Amino acid sequence: xxxxxxxxxxxxxxxxxxxxxxxxxxxxxxxxxxxxxxxxxxxxxxxxxxxxxxxxxxxxxxxxxxxxxxxxxxxxxxxxxxxxxxxxxxxxxxxxxxxxxxxxxxxxxxxxxxxxxxxxxxxxxxxxxxxxxxxxxxxxxxxxxxxxxxxxxxxxxxxxxxxxxxxxxxxxxxxxxxxxxxxxxxxxxxxxxxxxxxxxxxxxxxxxxxxxxxxxxxxxxxxxxxxxxxxxxxxxxxxxxxxxxxxxxxxxxxxxxxxxxxxxxxxxxxxxxxxxxxxxxxxxxxxxxxxxxxxxxxxxxxxxxxxxxxxxxxxxxxxxxxxxxxxxxxxxxxxxxxxxxxxxxxxxxxxxxxxxxxxxxxxxxxxxxxxxxxxxxxxxxxxxxxxxxxxxxxxxxxxxxxxxxxxxxxxxxxxxxxxxxxxxxxxxxxxxxxxxxxxxxxxxxxxxxxxxx
Amino acid sequence: xxxxxxxxxxxxxxxxxxxxxxxxxxxxxxxxxxxxxxxxxxxxxxxxxxxxxxxxxxxxxxxxxxxxxxxxxxxxxxxxxxxxxxxxxxxxxxxxxxxxxxxxxxxxxxxxxxxxxxxxxxxxxxxxxxxxxxxxxxxxxxxxxxxxxxxxxxxxxxxxxxxxxxxxxxxxxxxxxxxxxxxxxxxxxxxxxxxxxxxxxxxxxxxxxxxxxxxxxxxxxxxxxxxxxxxxxxxxxxxxxxxxxxxxxxxxxxxxxxxxxxxxxxxxxxxxxxxxxxxxxxxxxxxxxxxxxxxxxxxxxxxxxxxxxxxxxxxxxxxxxxxxxxxxxxxxxxxxxxxxxxxxxxxxxxxxxxxxxxxxxxxxxxxxxxxxxxxxxxxxxxxxxxxxxxxxxxxxxxxxxxxxxxxxxxxxxxxxxxxxxxxxxxxxxxxxxxxxxxxxxxxxxxxxxxxxx
Numbered sequence: 016x017x018x019x020x021x022x023x024x025x026x027x028x029x030x031x032x033x034x035x036x037x038x039x040x041x042x043x044x045x046x047x048x049x050x051x052x053x054x055x056x057x058x059x060x061x062x063x064x065x066x067x068x069x070x071x072x073x074x075x076x077x078x079x080x081x082x083x084x085x086x087x088x089x090x091x092x093x094x095x096x097x098x099x100x101x102x103x104x105x106x107x108x109x110x111x112x113x114x115x116x117x118x119x120x121x122x123x124x125x126x127x128x129x130x131x132x133x134x135x136x137x138x139x140x141x142x143x144x145x146x147x148x149x150x151x152x153x154x155x156x157x158x159x160x161x162x163x164x165x166x167x168x169x170x171x172x173x174x175x176x177x178x179x180x181x182x183x184x185x186x187x188x189x190x191x192x193x194x195x196x197x198x199x200x201x202x203x204x205x206x207x208x209x210x211x212x213x214x215x216x217x218x219x220x221x222x223x224x225x226x227x228x229x230x231x232x233x234x235x236x237x238x239x240x241x242x243x244x245x246x247x248x249x250x251x252x253x254x255x256x257x258x259x260x261x262x263x264x265x266x267x268x269x270x271x272x273x274x275x276x277x278x279x280x281x282x283x284x285x286x287x288x289x290x291x292x293x294x295x296x297x298x299x300x301x302x303x304x305x306x307x308x309x310x311x312x313x314x315x316x317x318x319x320x321x322x323x324x325x326x327x328x329x330x331x332x333x334x335x336x337x338x339x340x341x342x343x344x345x346x347x348x349x350x351x352x353x354x355x356x357x358x359x360x361x362x363x364x365x366x367x368x369x370x371x372x373x374x375x376x377x378x379x380x381x382x383x384x385x386x387x388x389x390x391x392x393x394x395x396x397x398x399x400x401x402x403x404x405x406x407x408x409x410x411x412x413x414x415x416x417x418x419x420x421x422x423x424x425x426x427x428x429x430x431x432x433x434x435x436x437x438x439x440x441x442x443x444x445x446x447x448x449x450x451x452x453x454x455x456x457x458x459x460x461x462x463x464x465x466x467x468x
Numbered sequence: 469x470x471x472x473x474x475x476x477x478x479x480x481x482x483x484x485x486x487x488x489x490x491x492x493x494x495x496x497x498x499x500x501x502x503x504x505x506x507x508x509x510x511x512x513x514x515x516x517x518x519x520x521x522x523x524x525x526x527x528x529x530x531x532x533x534x535x536x537x538x539x540x541x542x543x544x545x546x547x548x549x550x551x552x553x554x555x556x557x558x559x560x561x562x563x564x565x566x567x568x569x570x571x572x573x574x575x576x577x578x579x580x581x582x583x584x585x586x587x588x589x590x591x592x593x594x595x596x597x598x599x600x601x602x603x604x605x606x607x608x609x610x611x612x613x614x615x616x617x618x619x620x621x622x623x624x625x626x627x628x629x630x631x632x633x634x635x636x637x638x639x640x641x642x643x644x645x646x647x648x649x650x651x652x653x654x655x656x657x658x659x660x661x662x663x664x665x666x667x668x669x670x671x672x673x674x675x676x677x678x679x680x681x682x683x684x685x686x687x688x689x690x691x692x693x694x695x696x697x698x699x700x701x702x703x704x705x706x707x708x709x710x711x712x713x714x715x716x717x718x719x720x721x722x723x724x725x726x727x728x729x730x731x732x733x734x735x736x737x738x739x740x741x742x743x744x745x746x747x748x749x750x751x752x753x754x755x756x757x758x759x760x761x762x763x764x765x766x767x768x769x770x771x772x773x774x775x776x777x778x779x780x781x782x783x784x785x786x787x788x789x790x791x792x793x794x795x796x797x798x799x800x801x802x803x804x805x806x807x808x809x810x811x812x813x814x815x816x817x818x819x820x821x822x823x824x825x826x827x828x829x830x831x832x833x834x835x836x837x838x839x840x841x842x843x844x845x846x847x848x849x850x851x852x853x854x855x856x857x858x859x860x861x862x863x864x865x866x867x868x869x870x871x872x873x874x875x876x877x878x879x880x881x882x883x884x885x886x887x888x889x890x891x892x893x894x895x896x897x898x899x900x901x902x903x904x905x906x907x908x909x910x911x912x913x914x915x916x917x918x919x920x921x
Binding site (some may be wrong): 353 | 544564566567568569582589610611613617618621624625634638640641644645646647648649650651652653654657658660661662666677678679699704705707709746747748749753760763806807808809810835837838839866873874875876877878879880881882890893894895897898899901902904905906907908909920
């Protein structure tokens with residue numbers, strides 16, 4: 016097998032399956048048992064197609080892999096798959112700043128994409144975490160979100176075209192630089208978020224928009240979940256086009272307080288942060304509106320950040336929250352449920368109740384404006400009883416989420432870790448359609464088998 | 469058959485197939501031969517499901533129908549289908565202005581939806597033509613666009629959930645009020661734009677945003693296509709978030725000049741209109757920027773419209789352009805191709821060349837910012853030679869569009885009228901995937917057969 020793959024991509028670009036760099040993702044899920052069968056690093060889309068073609072003909076399962084920053088095990092070879100890495104497809108293919116568009120390889124890092132756009136006065140708005148390491152192809156495969164999805168939508172909203180290798184090895188284009196296209200079914204949108212189970216994204220045409228001239232963050236602390244969420248609703252009620260609307264709860268603030276870049280109350284109950292962007296004049300106009308909306312009902316330490324350094328420091332702290340919380344015990348079991356906005360308070364309170372019932376500590380934070388909650392049960396990974404209780408808590412949380420009309424994942428995807436929950440999450444006829452699509456694209460079930468379906 | 473359907477929806481709600489109200493669409497395509505087998509008007513989503521179930525069991529093909537304003541024949545029963553009308557499903561199910569969302573029946577008119585949102589300080593941004601008559605379900609089935617799609621995207625960008633009847637008669641929910649959901653494949657996006665060939669949309673959860681406080685239009689005339697498109701590119705170069713960026717060419721302006729609500733040069737070559745929206749202060753800031761970008765290189769009659777009455781008058785005139793052009797001979801054969809922005813000049817010039825080659829007059833106008841061109845060959849429908857030449861011209865145009873990397877339809881869909889062009893528009897493996905999806909959803913090919921596929 017190794018020889019067959021080396022004949023396609025060259026001797027140096029087929030690595031042993033034990034290579035630790037490709038063995039796990041940000042969920043710390045590791046390849047099990049025989050691990051990956053091999054890691055292959057194609058140097059062109061045509062080579063990706065040849066690899067898929069060869070594997071498909073030889074009944075060898077594949078796991079496509081971007082930056083490996085996923086949180087659901089979607090890019091981990093758990094059943095002896097060949098890992099197909101996009102690391103070598105990392106170029107900007109073409110960039111037309113005056114046409115607000117860019118054509119990139121799937122392996123380009125999110126950070127580089129955003130930097131290239133910024134240097135030309137444009138912005139690629141989606142901002143999932145781990146931008147240094149994550150790749151645009153992985154963001155597309157998971158339809159990655161982020162705080163600014165509230166105003167700008169998730170990754171898929173910015174994709175006008177995909178280059179994809181579909182089984183049994185066809186390199187095709189779904190869309191392209193065209194900004195509108197209603198000729199065929201929207202196969203591009205079907206591949207977006209499909210987590211490598213329908214094909215492998217090798218390139219993408221992306222829309223960009225002019226970078227806002229300025230931004231500001233207004234934040235405030237509240238004594239409780241309820242008063243904090245009232246503030247969220249008041250911000251929505253201003254009718255201002257808020258770019259991001261985030262929250263963190265009391266247990267999260269207690270753990271991450273040490274690194275918070277500013278003053279925090281002694282007993283912080285709930286933090287709400289609203290980011291505004293636009294022209295300098297527009298941001299200046301909106302700030303007092305939003306500040307007034309936040310500064311009610313027990314609000315304290317109301318702060319406006321207008322210097323880029325302050326805003327960046329806040330977001331750096333926010334990016335580090337997950338890691339700090341994780342380190343508090345020595346791990347966490349987490350979910351990123353999404354509920355209708357009017358169910359947000361109920362969902363946050365249910366996380367507390369569920370954690371108490373299972374004798375666990377829990378933290379939640381998330382994208383309040385989108386109803387998207389990162390719910391985390393803190394565990395000592397060496398304590399098997401605790402880990403078992405956290406799994407029960409997670410199952411309870413997903414059941415509650417269904418009851419609230421929510422989704423079991425708003426950003427991270429199903430991957431491997433949540434695979435057993437999808438069937439009960441979807442109505443039977445929808446699950447049947449889901450399976451029928453998987454079968455139509457991948458009749459041999461060789462594309463990231465066991466993930467998502 | 470009539471009795472079977474009457475048993476489901478009631479005696480009064482099964483009409484004869486000859487009912488003229490359901491026999492054609494805005495393309496003037498009429499049901500042929502035996503016409504529709506019947507028109508059934510279900511009164512609830514459950515009744516739609518029962519109708520689909522009954523028809524599927526009895527091998528009776530169906531054509532779902534919204535407002536009948538389509539331009540591709542997608543909602544016309546051309547092969548003796550039962551027309552399934554959404555006219556009676558015309559209610560707002562729930563509206564949460566403070567949560568920026570609304571839940572509606574598929575048969576709600578676009579105009580009513582926009583009015584209800586506006587009365588509460590919100591806006592549903594998609595603005596396809598014929599808003600009085602078109603229905604949100606039809607807009608979803610075609611992923612309808614419009615001028616403001618440049619900033620806000622087409623209809624599909626605003627749908628978070630669909631209620632759909634899938635063959636053989638399952639009433640299911642794809643998404644809901646959740647703003648983010650990456651659990652399953654994005655089946656919702658697959659149904660959006662599928663033109664009734666995968667199922668029937670009966671309801672939708674839509675996102676809304678706060679209505680911009682103000683808007684303004686800056687327009688200018690240019691001596692040629694080239695100078696006009698230079699102006700379009702200068703507007704993009706301002707980096708302002710323009711809401712709509714429209715153009716009309718010389719033949720269109722000549723025909724529609726009489727009803728233009730303002731001064732026009734004696735020999736208008738090309739019109740560019742840019743709409744700006746936002747807070748009053750922001751619009752006031754942007755207007756001079758955009759005006760300066762437009763007022764170069766032979767620009768004349770540069771005009772800024774800031775009063776709502778003036779802006780509405782301009783858009784009313786723009787909405788009437790298609791009808792005025794159509795009436796100039798006594799018909800037109802048209803396409804709504806979409807090309808990459810850098811191919812816009814080539815595409816517009818090709819329409820002229822193709823029309824000259826076939827001894828036809830042609831008009832084009834469209835959504836310049838999106839590269840979306842309404843290309844119209846003017847015909848006397850009683851002149852069979854002329855009609856035949858226009859069909860050849862259309863085929864030439866689609867071939868040229870492919871050569872430019874464009875799509876054969878950016879807004880109107882494939883429907884019945886463009887069905888023969890889809891297979892050559894898509895790469896073979898993509899067309900195969902398209903067919904596989906149709907088969908997976910509708911193995912008996914009873915959902916709007918002959919359309920789109």
